Each structure stands twice: as structure tokens, then as C-alpha cells.
Amino acid sequence: MKQLGPDFYNITDLLTEEELLIQQTAYDFVQAEFMPVINEHYEKSTFPMELVPKLGELGFMGSSLPVESGGAGVSNVAYGLILHELERGDSGLRSFASVQGALVMYPIHAYGSDEQKAKWLPGLGAGTKIGCFGLTEPNFGSNPGGMGTRCKKDGNDWIINGNKMWITNGSLADVAVVWARDENGLVRGFLLEKGMDGFTSSDIHGKLSLRASITSELSMANVRVPDSARLPNIEGLKGPLGCLTQARYGIAWGMVGCAIDCYNTALDYAKERKQFSKPIGGYQLIQAKLVEMVTRITEAQLLVYRLGRLKDEGKMTFQQVSMAKRNNCVMARDVARVSREILGANGITEDYSPMRHMANIESVYTYEGTHEMHTLILGQDVTGLAAYDS
């Protein structure tokens, strides 16, 4: 970390040699392969698909899962550091890896049958197959339990009907993890394949955030699947929520990565840009901004580092993940905005990354549980009283 951005509290010393080399590799990959193309993709609202097999080859897809589940068996801190570096590049790149690893490979690994694992995990891990995760609906976001998508048993088959919205990689996906309620109201997960009768997708256009990421709507009209397409080892809302805990963990790391990119950009600029008699970094008002940013970044680093070690020890709770996701999104949002302020007019151009990150963070701030929902999760945890509607 030391050479890759502020490491004010020497967190580098707490990382293993493998973790450091993994972070360096992810950093090198992103700088060499992704940064030269990000602005073009962001402008055109496309994703650099040619990088997907490379991400797989490097082992970046679901890397903390065991090797037999298509991962690389690295520590959760190493997994976090990878997402940190992908998001230093762009949230679209990190989102791609988060969805593939935490929301598709993880549920198949944790809830899937041996046949489902054998069929999907090797390709997903290698980046030759792409997955997506369908939980959110046009009318059900923070309240996924109210979902309108239905599954109905018909002989040995299931018939699925409904719509899913804001689905990252939806139209790219070879396999979609789709959640639906059965006739008894129980949430079940299914693996739907591209091209199934009645299963269609359309991309959402006109996004002003996460532009280098494909976001889609999924439509299921009487999609008939055999029972073998159902995730057999989970039922109830804890299935999708368990996946979200994994994804939110990665987001908390990713936010540190993009915040550091903003901070470094602003710091370099403040040391170079001269106004009046000296570089603007020599004036108190700019120093106050930089100090606030590096302090917030350091807090966020400590949160994710400790969270990662708790996860490695099997002690992490979803409430702890909520705290890191909630805190780090606000932190990154503020850092991006203040970095742009320091850059002045230059900061509104694509030549500098903070405004792109700032726009991306607006999505991340509300996806995978809004800031407010994480507040309620933590509120319930500290008081023992749930503030949700029942």
C-alpha cells in the first residue's frame, strides 16, 4: 500500500507478502490495461469486454473462493485489495468483478448443487462465462422481501414470471441468479440461462453514473426451468442477503481505492498548481481539505483491514459489513467532491478522475443497500429495536 497511496498508519506492515504482491499485480494490470481505455468506454457507455478473460486468467474472479470453486483461495484481505485496485481504476470494473465473484460465483458455491458448480464455476472463474444477479425489481429495492417475481411448481418444473431492474451485466450474462417467491411466499434462487424461452433482457440507457458498466432489466415471461436449475441448498431471504454481505464487503474496499485515486490526484495537483506566490498546497485552506481527506481515508483503511481479518477468521458479522459499506461510501463521496474542488475547472474534464469517480459513487452510495438502510441495520444492532415496517 505504501507506494500505492497514502498509508499513514503503516497498514502495509500488516499485510502478508502474498497480499502485497497481489495488490501490486492488480494495480499494474489496471494501470497498464484499463486506464488507457477507461475514458473512451465511459464516454460511450461501454465495458472493455476484452479484459474479462484477462481478469479470469489472473484469478481476479471470486478470488477468495476455493480453487475447486473457480477461485484462487486467497485471503479475504487479498480479495479486498484486488477490488480496491479495480475501483481505483473505475467503479464499473470493480462492479463487474463484484457481481461475478460475490453475487454469482458465491451463491453457486454456497447454495448450488454439485452439477451446478461443475457446470458454471470453472467458466465464471476463468472469465469465459459471465453472470448476473437478479434481486432488485422496479418496485422493490430496499424491501426485497416484497418482490413481485413469482415461481410456481409445475410437475418437476418451475414457471417463473417477473421483472428485475438495475442488473449489472444483465444482457451480457450467460447465467443469471434470479430470486423469486413461491406460492407460499418463500424466496428461492434459480440459475437462468441466456436464451431460455421467455427470458429476455434490455439495457438501461442514459445513465450519468457507472457509465463504463452495463446495467439491464431482466424479464421473465413464463420461463420454464427444471428443478435442477433451482439453488437447492437455500431458501428464504437469507439467500440473497448472504450474497449481498459478500458484495458489500468488496464495495467497502473498493471505495478506499477510488478515494485514494481522487486524493492522490488532488495532492499532486495542489503541489504543482501555483497561484499567487506558491503552489496552492502551501495555503491553509487547501491543506485543511487534504488533511481531512487523508484522515478519512486512513479511518476507512483501518475499517476494511480489520473487517478483512475478521472475515478470514470467520468472525465477521453482516452488521460490521454494513458499517464499513456505509462509512466508506460517504467517505469516498466526500473525498471525490473535495478533490474536484481542489482541481478547480480542470477537475470537470475527463483529464482528471475525481469527477468520474464522484458520479460513480452516487450509484454505489445507494446500491447494495442504501446509506439509510445500513443506518437502520446498525440502529437495530445497537438498540435491539427494529425501525423497519413489518
Add this chain to the structure above:
Amino acid sequence: MKIAVLVKQVPGSESVLPILNDETWVDESLVSFIMNPPDNFAIEEALLIKEKAGEGEVVIVSMGPDRVKKTIKEGLAKGADRAIHLEEDGQIETDPLSISKSFSTVLKEENFDLIFTGLQSDDTGMGQTGVLLGEMLGYSTATLAMETDVQSDSIRVKRELESGWFQWVKLPMPASISIQSGLNTPRYPSLKGIMGAKRKEIKSIPVSEHRVGSKMQTIEKVFIPQTSKQTEMIEGDADSVATRIVEILKTDLKVL
């Protein structure tokens, strides 16, 4: 096919380079070190040759204090099979002849078919170790290889000459060859490679077992070049201009 790749750890191009108070070297405790970038191409070339042959061994050989293990492991993570670490205490050796003697002492028993080095190291930039080592071991040597073509008991290499000229030479093996940067695209270490590197052998050779003889070069002073903008326009006829130039070379620059 048994290939050694000499890999050095050097200060990164973006690292700070604070000079020690005694002006003999930089303060390594503040420097961030990386794999010498030209050596990265040498590793890649060795791995490509091994993969094409479908058999063989690539061995990372590195000299330096304990910190160089990080760079060794990077080489192992990229796919090298094992490593030899020539340990050093304190300040690193910078005399190419002494360095080459150390390497030849350790490597003569290994009987490598090929020894690759990067073009030069980014710290001292001598570019001599590969050639000196080849000579000491009785290997054929070539520098600045831009392309390699391994045959049964020889290797053809395309050497870069001056002014855009190239030369194909055929060397009997064993051979020691310095690899020009840019001839291939070095791979990233994959996570699988990084995790697998932990199980690969790193043989450590204490300094007492490889350092032989006395050094022929020592560093007198390390300093940051002073920039100045003094320009003297010399005017007059050819004789008076030449006289003034000789005077400057003798008295100001003291090179004559």
C-alpha cells in the same frame, strides 16, 4: 533446457532516493524497491522458451540483502521453478567483477544451458554482469538480444546494433545472453502463481560462500547532479577558439 535468469532488485523509478550522510549510497530504508524492469523481459523470455520446449527449468538467481526475496518471489509467482539467493549483508556490492565472481562461484555447479540477464540494472546501469559471468564460466556470450531461437545445441539471437542495424548470431550452448527490453510482453503473476510460489524452493547462499577476492571498484561519492545554466559563447578564429576549449578542458573541467 535449464535456464538461469539473473534478477536484481532496484529502487523503483518513482521512489525517493535520499543519499546517505557519508555519500556512499542511498538510504535504502526509505527507498521502495522493485524488480529491475529489464530483468522482467529476461524472465519472460526464459519462460517462453521453457513453455515452447515443453520441458526444462527456469531458475531465478538474485543477489542482495533479505529484501530481495520479495523480487525473487515475484519471479517464482510468474512461473519460475525455483530460486537461488546470494545473500549480502549491509551495503550491496556494486563492482561488476566482484558480482560476477560471486555468481560464477555459485552457478558453476549448476550447469545451466542458458543464463539470461536484463540489458542492465536500473540502479548502477553497468550492463556487464552477464558478459563477465559468461566469460568466467566459459560460456558463449551475446548482448542486446531482441529475439531468440533455440536449436538443439545452440541458440540464434538477433542482436541490436547501432543506427537501426541488427545482427543474427549463432551461439553454441551453454550461453550467457543479455536480453533487450521490449522483445516480449512480460506476464503478470497470476493469483494461482502467487499462492503457488510459497511452495517453491529458495536456496540461500551465505555471503561467506560466494564472495571471493577483493573488489576492483568502490563508490567514492554518490551525489545529485548540480544543474547550472552557464553558457560561454567562444568567438574568434579557429586557433583562438581551439585554444580556449583546451584551456576549459584543462582548468575548468580537469579532463585533460
